[in-house]
Amino acid sequence: LTAQVLTDTPAPRPPAVAALAALLRAHAAVTRLASARLQAEHGLSLNDYEALRLLVEAEGRRLRRVDLARSLALTPSGVTRLLEGLEEAGLVERATCPYDLRVTYAQLTELGAERLRELSCGQDGSVRALFEERLSRAEIEELARLLERLT
Amino acid sequence: LTAQVLTDTPAPRPPAVAALAALLRAHAAVTRLASARLQAEHGLSLNDYEALRLLVEAEGRRLRRVDLARSLALTPSGVTRLLEGLEEAGLVERATCPYDLRVTYAQLTELGAERLRELSCGQDGSVRALFEERLSRAEIEELARLLERLT
DNA sequence: GAAGATTGATAAATCAATCTTA
DNA sequence: TAAGATTGATTTATCAATCTTC
Numbered sequence: 001l002t003a004q005v006l007t008d009t010p011a012p013r014p015p016a017v018a019a020l021a022a023l024l025r026a027h028a029a030v031t032r033l034a035s036a037r038l039q040a041e042h043g044l045s046l047n048d049y050e051a052l053r054l055l056v057e058a059e060g061r062r063l064r065r066v067d068l069a070r071s072l073a074l075t076p077s078g079v080t081r082l083l084e085g086l087e088e089a090g091l092v093e094r095a096t097c098p099y100d101l102r103v104t105y106a107q108l109t110e111l112g113a114e115r116l117r118e119l120s121c122g123q124d125g126s127v128r129a130l131f132e133e134r135l136s137r138a139e140i141e142e143l144a145r146l147l148e149r150l151t
Numbered sequence: 152l153t154a155q156v157l158t159d160t161p162a163p164r165p166p167a168v169a170a171l172a173a174l175l176r177a178h179a180a181v182t183r184l185a186s187a188r189l190q191a192e193h194g195l196s197l198n199d200y201e202a203l204r205l206l207v208e209a210e211g212r213r214l215r216r217v218d219l220a221r222s223l224a225l226t227p228s229g230v231t232r233l234l235e236g237l238e239e240a241g242l243v244e245r246a247t248c249p250y251d252l253r254v255t256y257a258q259l260t261e262l263g264a265e266r267l268r269e270l271s272c273g274q275d276g277s278v279r280a281l282f283e284e285r286l287s288r289a290e291i292e293e294l295a296r297l298l299e300r301l302t
Numbered sequence: 303g304a305a306g307a308t309t310g311a312t313a314a315a316t317c318a319a320t321c322t323t324a
Numbered sequence: 325t326a327a328g329a330t331t332g333a334t335t336t337a338t339c340a341a342t343c344t345t346c
Contacts, residue, residue, distance in 0.1 A: 010207045015291045016282035017275050020185060021201055022298035027178040028224035029302045032316085034171060045336075050172055056161045066306060073179035078337055080308055102306045102345045124168050131167035134300050140166045143297045147173035149285050151180045183338085196314070217328060229315055231330055236314095253323050253328045 034127055042119060043089075047072055047082055049123060052091065052108065052116045061108040062095060068106055073151060091115055185278055193270060194240075198223055198233055200274060203242065203259065203267045212259040213246060219257055224302060242266055 013021075035046045044052075054071050055061055063071075069079045083106050086092040091112030095105040108116075131140050164172075186197045195203075205222050206212055214222075220230045234257050237243040242263030246256040259267075282291050 010204075011271070013204075014275055014279055015288060015295065016279040019282055019291050019295040019298070020181065020197075020278050021204075022295045022302070023174075023178060023181060024197060024201060025222075025224040026298040026301040027174060028315090030171065030174060032224075046171075046175060047336085050175060053161075053164075053172075064306080071176075073176040073183075075338065076307060077309080077339080081336075100306085100346070104307065120162070124165055127171050128165055128167040131170060131301070135297065137166060139297055140170050142293070144166065144170040144173045146286065146290055146294045146297070147170070147177040150177040150282070151173070179337090198314085215328080226316065227329060228317080228331080232314070251324070251328085255329065 030130065033130055037126055038119075038123055042115075044119075045082075047074070048086060049116075049119065051082060051086065051106075052112060053120075055092065055106060055108040056113055056116055061113065062105045064097075064103050064105055066103070086112070181281065184281055188277060189270075189274055193266075195270075196233075198225070199237060200270065202233060202237065202257075203263060204271075206243065206257060206259040207264055207267055212264065213256045215248075215254050215256055217254070237263070 031046060038044050038046065038049060050072060051068060054068065055063055065079050065083065066076065068074075068083075069076050072079070072082075074082065083092055083094075086106075087094065091109060093107045093109050095107040097103040097105060135143065182197060189195050189197065189200060201223060202219060205219065206214055216230050216234065217227065219225075219234075220227050223230070223233075225233065234243055234245075237257075238245065242260060244258045244260050246258040248254040248256060286294065
């Protein structure tokens with residue numbers, strides 16, 4: 001019998017397991033803080049906002065739904081539901097592709113672009129505050145690089 | 152009129168905004184992969200597993216619900232719901248505190264400890280594979296440190 | 303058959319409100 | 325009055341199955 005067995009100590013966590021736990025915690029904490037104002041004042045979720053940003057940055061302000069799914073790391077049905085809400089709010093429109101009838105585009109409307117311009121200053125401000133209170137600029141960039149490589 | 156206005160280019164993302172987007176993406180991607188086997192084979196979510204780990208590492212294999220909430224970055228009601236499932240499965244029991252009747256402990260059962268021992272090898276293996284395919288050991292540790300500081 | 307998209311049923315978390323005990 | 329915990333209603337995502345078009 002080893003000391004390990006006698007004291008019944010659970011095995012220590014491998015670094016990857018600790019990193020996953022940290023990722024879960026950080027996501028829960030950051031998401032709650034960053035989405036509170038967005039939700040209360042504009043009725044949008046973080047992924048709603050992220051989708052609008054991706055659209056305004058895209059060629060022609062439109063993206064195929066399947067590409068939006070990859071960029072947001074959502075399933076196809078997740079994207080369908082997310083866009084339902086944005087379409088009801090008039091921020092995004094459906095558009096078909098004349099060359100491939102399977103695909104549907106999500107097209108940012110002029111209202112959607114306006115709304116995003118109004119939003120982004122305040123939203124980016126609170127996100128920056130959240131991160132910059134806790135990490136230096138170099139650390140924030142390093143964090144983003146590492147997270148990107150996980151996706 | 153500046154070139155900025157003429158080309159209607161959206162403002163570039165501040166690093167913190169890019170980091171948040173990366174966090175959302177990484178969480179969605181990693182969560183799906185890491186929870187698939189756990190869910191299919193054992194009917195547990197990632198937070199279920201994380202809660203069991205926290206309990207087995209805790210003094211007396213028990214934690215107050217409010218402390219579990221902080222450690223998991225969940226709300227009190229989130230913890231109540233999570234523990235409902237673990238209690239039904241017999242992995243966790245309720246225990247009262249004789250000195251303060253407001254608090255309820257979550258107490259790991261012997262069955263819960265066994266189940267966790269069976270699980271953890273395979274689960275940690277797939278989590279390690281997921282992270283170690285994409286990042287070096289030093290990078291994984293750096294990532295965990297940065298994420299912890301966000302919480 | 304595979305790719306893109308949607309639908310129905312379900313899971314996991316939230317918030318706001320409430321209850322009990324300190 | 326505050327702290328710990330729970331409940332009801334709701335949101336956001338998932339999966340499995342399906343439909344249409346390539």
